[in-house]
Amino acid sequence: MADTADTADTYIAFLRAINVGGRTVKMERLRELFAELGLTDVRTYIQSGNVFFRTGELDRAALTARIEAHLAEALGYPVPVMLRTVAEVAEIVERDPFAGVEVTPELRLCVLFLSEPLPAGTEFPVHSPKGDWDILDATPGAAFVVVHLRGGRLGTDPSTAFPAGYRGRATARFFHTTVKILAAARKS
Structure with missing residues (x-):
């Protein structure tokens, strides 16, 4: 490493x-x-x-x-x-706001890598109106989202899980995949 x-x-x-x-x-x-x-x-x-x-x-x-x-x-x-x-990315993984989330087959834990921070004053958690995602926490560069599956499928693209007024862009990775990406990036 x-x-x-x-x-x-x-x-x-x-x-x-x-x-x-x-x-x-x-x-x-x-x-x-x-x-x-x-x-x-x-x-x-x-x-x-x-x-x-x-x-x-x-x-x-x-x-x-x-x-x-x-x-x-x-x-x-x-x-x-x-x-x-x-x-x-190491800071994101170490932050792990999912530590208290009980993982079930109906949940996916995602990191949204953001092009710009969420709006100032965003209070967490943020819940979607349809109940298909919750933003638990965020840093200026990442948001931590719990996605609730519907019939075993993602009901919404986690990279669109934003409070109203967000103008940035994002791409989502499962948290466990983010951990693997970090490990792979650290290899010479």
């Missing part, structure tokens, strides 16, 4: 709209697209759009915009990108 100093410039790109809705991108192609931007040590994890890479670029907003523009041009559709450092 690499230590924090070794991963200080390692990013995890959480991509939305990869391999869903008939939009298929092979991970080899995705790695090529990131490498074309001059990013190094590019790796992917599972087929849902998780890309690890290293860069010395410090302006995260500019880097995000550059990646999004390149992906849109190459793939022909927009791909929102939420960039996080390995340390930031």
Whole structure:
């Protein structure tokens, strides 16, 4: 396992709209697209759009915009990108607001990686009007959502579980998958 100093410039790109809705991108192609931007040590994890890479670029907003523009041009559709450092994802995992949630077959625990913080003054928990999700907590870059299944299926896309007035974008990962993504990103 690499230590924090070794991963200080390692990013995890959480991509939305990869391999869903008939939009298929092979991970080899995705790695090529990131490498074309001059990013190094590019790796992917599972087929849902998780890309690890290293860069010395410090302006995260500019880097995000550059990646999004390149992906849109190459793939022909927009791909929102939420960039996080390995340390930031470690903080999310360590925070674990799900620790007190009794896991049942009818629940899914999700992390929503946010493009911008939830509105100031949001009080938790936030419950959906239909009762299909609850936002338990949030940081400026992530929201922690319990999704209630309906007939064994997700009733709503967890990345749309926001209080009214939220203008940002998000992509969802199950919490247990986020833990695995972190472990994979820490490997050299």
